[in-house]
Amino acid sequence: MTETQTTDGRVPETVQVSFPEGRYGRRREPSRRRPGVTAAFTAAVVAAGMAAAWLLTESYGQDELSERLLAFDDSVPGQVEITFEVYKPAGEGAVCAVRSRDLAGAEIGYAEVEIPADDSTHVETTYVLPVEGDVNTGEVLRCWQAD
Template identity: 80%
Template sequence: MTETQTTDGRVPETADVSFPDGRYGHRREPSKRRPGVTAVLTAGVITAGVVAAWLLVQANGQNDVTERLLAYDDSIEGQVAVTFEVYKPAGEGATCAVRSRDLAGAEIGYAEVEVPADDSTRVEMTYVLPVEGDANTGEVLRCWQAD
């Protein structure tokens, strides 16, 4: 038994272990850390993300028309009354996509509703949507400026 072994043959944690040269391949030296390269790469990724987000906003733009569902009434068979409000620029018209779905989630009614151009910026509408089945919802998918 050597000095660095215990009675059961284990090497204590404090012992410096050295392996014979050539037996396990050559050991690589630890790589040098390069914080400058990491910082430049991180800044590049962040800059690319900001540029991509800016380009997407420029390409898709901001929609000047917004909508909000106020209520729907599916108590009458074969139709759903959808009440919603639309915020739009004064003097501009809009178009809104309205739909209804059944309990299984299948679309059973869809229409594009024209919102007339007038001087108001807020318009409240009720549209009676014909459906083909038992309606469970009335939804306003989205609104956009009329052409």
């Protein structure tokens, strides 16, 4: 038996339902579609989103300084050699925080490395960080402009 058949096999006719006058309140007329209002609202939302993205990028976006860890070498006990690169404005110096952690995640070495001011915008540097314990990682936390 399918859904469109009754128990005796007949196919039911489509019945038009009519409600008693005034019993369920006034039936609403279908509302008009307003494509102009929808388009204006959509454009306003997109413009507001783009303005918010621009403001947040200006406030919290990429600084002129950026750093990237290239390698770390922990083959010598008591120290870790951290190699990293810094992109900075030409003629300005920078300071970078480097650290090392052990297997438990505890900090076992920390230093602030000064990058001298010169005309280059890309500096690759290697720093030997003394540590107290077994090295698991060597990291560059962040860099900022030197005073």
